[in-house]
Amino acid sequence: KKMIDWAKLRADFPILDQQVHGHPLVYLDNAASSQKPRAVIDCLSNYYEKDNANVHRGIHELSNRATAAFEASRQRVATFINAKTQDEIIFTRGTTEGINLIAASWGSKNIKAGDKILLTEMEHHSNIVPWQLLAEKTGAKLVYIPVTGDEGLLDLSKLDQLLTPEVKLFAFTHISNTLGTLNPVAELCERARKLGVTTLVDAAQSAGHLPLDVQSLGCDFLVFSGHKICGPTGIGVLWGRQEILDNMPPYHGGGEMIVTVDFFKSTFKKAPHRFEAGTPDISGVIALHAALDYLDAVGRENIFKHDQELATYCYDQLAQLKNVRLFGPKTGRAGLVSFLLEDVHAHDVVTVADQRGVALRGGHHCNQPLMKKLGIASTARASFYFYNTRAEVDRFIEVTREIQKFFGA
Numbered sequence: 059k060k061m062i063d064w065a066k067l068r069a070d071f072p073i074l075d076q077q078v079h080g081h082p083l084v085y086l087d088n089a090a091s092s093q094k095p096r097a098v099i100d101c102l103s104n105y106y107e108k109d110n111a112n113v114h115r116g117i118h119e120l121s122n123r124a125t126a127a128f129e130a131s132r133q134r135v136a137t138f139i140n141a142k143t144q145d146e147i148i149f150t151r152g153t154t155e156g157i158n159l160i161a162a163s164w165g166s167k168n169i170k171a172g173d174k175i176l177l178t179e180m181e182h183h184s185n186i187v188p189w190q191l192l193a194e195k196t197g198a199k200l201v202y203i204p205v206t207g208d209e210g211l212l213d214l215s216k217l218d219q220l221l222t223p224e225v226k227l228f229a230f231t232h233i234s235n236t237l238g239t240l241n242p243v244a245e246l247c248e249r250a251r252k253l254g255v256t257t258l259v260d261a262a263q264s265a266g267h268l269p270l271d272v273q274s275l276g277c278d279f280l281v282f283s284g285h286k287i288c289g290p291t292g293i294g295v296l297w298g299r300q301e302i303l304d305n306m307p308p309y310h311g312g313g314e315m316i317v318t319v320d321f322f323k324s325t326f327k328k329a330p331h332r333f334e335a336g337t338p339d340i341s342g343v344i345a346l347h348a349a350l351d352y353l354d355a356v357g358r359e360n361i362f363k364h365d366q367e368l369a370t371y372c373y374d375q376l377a378q379l380k381n382v383r384l385f386g387p388k389t390g391r392a393g394l395v396s397f398l399l400e401d402v403h404a405h406d407v408v409t410v411a412d413q414r415g416v417a418l419r420g421g422h423h424c425n426q427p428l429m430k431k432l433g434i435a436s437t438a439r440a441s442f443y444f445y446n447t448r449a450e451v452d453r454f455i456e457v458t459r460e461i462q463k464f465f466g467a
């Protein structure tokens with residue numbers, strides 16, 4: 059196993075080397091968005107300096123270079139998640155658009171009145187609201203797998219009664235962005251497949267943090283965002299089994315997704331281009347390729363181990379403080395910790411932490427139903443990536459102690 063010089067990797071991220079309010083920046087908001095290595099930043103500027111042109115329709119040299127780079131990125135994404143073919147890779151704006159695309163296209167054709175859509179209580183709003191909108195339109199019903207309180211595990215004792223043949227889609231998160239819970243995706247997909255239930259995995263918090271193999275996970279759809287895995291904002295991926303994608307109606311209409319257009323009728327390309335109307339985020343797609351290469355040079359299994367070590371260390375340090383309420387599993391959590399300091403509002407924690415250079419997230423994290431279930435309005439959250447260090451966790455704990463003292467908590 060190669061030894062990784064994590065401190066050296068930090069030098070690849072120019073943004074990390076700065077002071078915030080007179081203190082060294084300690085960026086612990088990676089679940090919201092990750093920072094970008096020099097290789098990704100240079101890829102974006104090189105593209106606009108040398109190769110920029112529209113893709114797929116141009117014949118000239120720059121358009122050919124841009125198209126080749128664009129489609130090479132699609133192939134790279136396919137290998138990144140072990141998709142059978144690059145035709146199963148659809149570029150979106152991010153996780154949210156990917157889920158909306160599935161709800162609008164696959165949903166409109168496969169969900170009808172009385173059908174059930176199975177979700178979990180830990181889902182992000184991006185994996186709840188599109189299904190509420192679809193249920194309103196079709197008369198389908200939403201059902202939820204419960205979460206077991208503060209520890210935040212799925213209550214799988216309820217799975218048999220909830221995962222029944224009336225369920226047409228089971229959509230669930232790989233990793234909870236509030237709890238840090240890692241769900242047993244392969245097992246859940248296998249249970250669903252046995253009942254002919256289609257599965258969608260929200261990999262927003264897992265895609266850049268651990269190895270993903272869609273063929274061994276056994277899901278039917280999987281979505282994630284580039285900006286959370288060292289790529290630019292505005293680019294994301296929807297993976298779907300080819301046989302399912304080829305039976306889905308178009309999502310958006312326009313150029314690129316058609317074969318012929320007549321005044322009253324058009325014919326459409328097959329996936330993936332069927333679902334990529336209009337000029338795409340060309341530079342974002344090409345820079346995503348650089349991000350995936352970067353992550354695999356570090357090694358996602360190494361990244362996950364590093365994330366987990368920092369998060370578990372952070373959890374254990376917080377657990378030693380008085381008047382702290384911790385959320386998520388005690389062991390085996392992914393790289394984030396949500397917590398509450400008694401008598402201190404999460405926003406106050408984040409504001410005072412920011413004054414000391416520590417970037418956290420405070421709020422409901424787009425998990426309002428989960429917060430309601432836990433009887434809270436918000437949490438403060440520290441989320442880690444491979445460029446964070448143990449010393450940064452120590453700085454975070456030191457600042458948390460100061461906050462408790464400051465508020466007399």
Ligand SMILES: Cc1ncc(COP(=O)(O)O)c(CN[C@@H](CS)C(=O)O)c1O
Binds near residue numbers: 184234235260
């Ligand atoms: C599990 C999960 N599912 C979907 C999304 C949405 O990703 P977009 O790139 O915004 O489309 C996110 C993004 N969660 C951010 C913003 S709320 C967080 O701070 O936790 C997520 O964590």
